[in-house]
Amino acid sequence: MTPTRWTTPVGVAVVTAVLGFALVGPLEMMGLRLTQLPWTAVAAVLLLAVVVLVLGWPVRRWTRGHRDRPLDPLRAARTAALGQASALAGAALVGWYVGQVLHLLPDVAFPLPRASVVNLGVAAGASALLLVAGLVVERWCRLPPEDDDEPGPGGGRAARPTA
Structure with a gap:
């Protein structure tokens, strides 16, 4: 698995922001009110x-040398x-919510859109x-x-390249 480069999340956020901005208007015209967000959505995210961080903590400890217990690969x-x-x-x-905020910005002077923003x-x-x-x-x-000084797969020393 290759590590995520910073450009990938930025690209995903930009694409979904554009989609969010473009889709909110037509969906609201069809009767869907997407900009009303319950607090439970924020709490769930x-x-x-927190769950992701808690699940990652034992792996962090193991990679930092605290190997009191074996770690399942x-x-x-x-x-x-x-x-x-x-x-x-x-x-x-992030992109989806930012796209909706951008859609509501022209109406931010009114109380309901301001609360949604x-x-x-x-x-x-x-x-x-x-x-993050x-x-x-x-x-x-x-x-x-x-x-390089670690034992190799056969139990012997790893081969060193000769110059």
Whole structure:
């Protein structure tokens, strides 16, 4: 699995922001009111960010040398995948909420759109925290560079290149 580059979440956020901006108007004309966001949506995203960090913590401890317990490699790989998925989901949510905020900005002088802009801004902030938590956990799951003095696969020393 390759590490997530910063351009990938930025690209996802920009694409979903454009989609959010373009789709909110037509969907509201069809009777859907997307800009009313319940507080539970924000709480769920924040809870997910905390869960991702909690699941990544044992992997971080193990990679930092606290190896009092063995770490299942499959669990570490799944945690890295969860980190990457959380980063991309957080980026998509940031873009979606920012697109809706951009759609509502011309009407921000009125009370209802202003309240929606504040709610969507808070949701975008929570989604940004999920994005950061995912990237942090993914970084925690990186293995340190292998040392040449470690035993090789057959139990002997690793072969050193000769110059």
